[in-house]
Amino acid sequence: MSQNDLFGGDAATGPDSSDWRARAEWLHAELHRHAHAYYVLDNPSIPDAEYDAMFSELQSLEAAHPELLTPDSPTQRVGGTPLPEFSQIAHDVPMLSINNGFLEEDILAFDKRVRDGLETDAEVRYACELKFDGLAINLRYEKGVLTQAATRGDGYTGEDVTANIRTVRSIPLRLQGDSLPEVMDVRGEVLMFKADFQRLNQRQRDAGQKEFANPRNAAAGSLRQLDSRITAQRSLRFFAYGIGRLEGAALPATHEALLDWYSAMGVPVCAERAVVSGAAGLLSFFSSIATKRAQLPYEIDGVIYKVNRLDQQGVLGFVSRAPRFALAHKFPAEEATTVVQDIVVQIGRTGAVTPVARLAPVSVGGVTVTNATLHNEDEVRRKDIRIGDTVIVRRAGDVIPEVVANVPERRLAAALEFVMPSECPVCGSAIVRPEEEAVARCSGGWVTCAAQRKGGLLHFVSRRAMDIEGLGEQLVEQLVDRGLVTTPADFYKLGLVMLSELDRMAQKSAQNLLDALEKSKSTTLARFIYALGIRHVGESTAKSLAKYFGNLDALLDASEEQILAVDDIGPVVAQSILNFLHDPINRELIAQLRVSGIHWEEGEPEQRSQHLAGKTFVLTGTLPTLKRDEAAAMIEAAGGKVSGSVSKKTSYVVAGEEAGSKLAKAEELGVAILDEAGLLNLLEQTT
DNA sequence: AGGCCTCGAGTTCC
DNA sequence: CTCGAGGCCT
16 A cells, blocks of 8 residues: 555645655655744745645654654644643743833833933933733744743743643744854743633533633633643643743844844744834833734733843842843733622731721622632721721732722711721730831730631641642641641641541542652751741741751750841841740741651851851952952951941941041941951861 | 932732 | 731931
């Protein structure tokens, strides 16, 4: 039998099908070309039926000759077998977020900051583009071939969604052109067009399945499918707008040129973009897009401005997690009005009493909202929100419901003012609000107050703490109510028999929970410290403590001075840690947890002879041999801190040639003054 | 003393 | 995400 019989005569052009290798290569290239025309250029080059015929021909060829199957074959877009879970991928260059602005004055302030940063009075050129309502994705291309795709995640680590991304037809599996970079991380947004979203929801309706609230959720849900065959049936799109790691090619000079380069390589770039001058240009781009917004085939929640020249972007740099050279100019969030049916309070794990508005259900941005936090008593007064009021609600950052304001015209005579209860609704202890503080707290503590106990236990098992899978709110609630668990140590005393008493807890789930508990026993010191839930000690402070002390005993025996020497810990936090550690109940808890088998790799206390810990230095003038930053690094390595200005708290001023006002100030304040030799001498000493 | 930045804590809905 | 508060710089 000849290969001809298999494939019939429908796709008549190209190499003769008797040479199956050439035939496959030709199909491969043609399908890529047509898909590009269709999905990227939005300009179909052949009828759909013809495309489908060529597609199935290639599929059969690959089935008959597996050696033809390459990762960049168009047939790989149909999806493969489900994954057990997504694996984590660390981004080589973090995927940061962009600061938001809403008002004209925010935009003027942004432009001013940029010009100040660049030290120029000239009008800055900005690249303007759309802010899509989708998911940020990093696509890795190696020598032009798509090798990996990851979600943004927390910006530093995302999830591997390569199998799903391969099914997105507008994403090239292979880039066009010669001289492609060795490694290139293309960044952009995966989104679902409005029309595709409507069709998907129609299908979901017909199949009796749940509809998606909005295109963004649909896109997110589709991309997070473990079974990429499902993703393949969802019409996702992609637009590129940024770059991460780049090797083996020069970065273009401007953002505009970067996007043009992408376009030339076959990477889809949105056509709604422009380069403008100055703040006036930004505002006019914004209003022209605002006018078009409803007609666009996809949803956007604003526009993005970026300084066009990449060298200028470099000069501006970053503040914490956001670039100084970019701004998201967002449209006002969708708002709705509803009625406050009640104002209740919740007790957090620290005892914080938070008023929460119970709202008549209302749809905001496709999601039904029934609760909204009012933060604290002052906030309720400031916004003058009463029970029975009609209020305006929006979702802050399109996620968390927020009561914006009440509608005074609709105020009822019977509207009831919120009164902070004097006793905790859960345990009856007094609620106290320290002067000068915004939050009121239940004075019960976790021993007395079940709400605080539950909160503390939930914190203990949470992902960033002990990470005990399967222990959620429901289960903790039950365990506490039935008296099976009072302290975190009790989790590790649970057995199969005890668990079998619980609702919805058969043999299988009980065993899973015990396995998860067992697994959590192997942890890190930082997680353990964080899990304890010491006030003012969050993830970051717990890490600093773990690094500084190295092992738990060193921390347990630490003096106030030692704790104060840890970076970013001041008197308030230090006192809170000491209070916690000196409480016999807590020491007993820690002892029990250790007995139950929780363990981690014990390290040595930070050994870089921290003899300058707690000391602050100010450098002034030119030192004879050391550069300024070298001296600073040496001081910091010994645990000292380098600050820019002299104050009472300064321990030493290191003065070189041509020292100026700082030296005078030091003399005035009686601060010790060192020369370079004196500094080196101090660094040498080890005690 | 005042302002910036970072961290902690609480929160919603699916 | 937002607010408040702590820590540190100017």
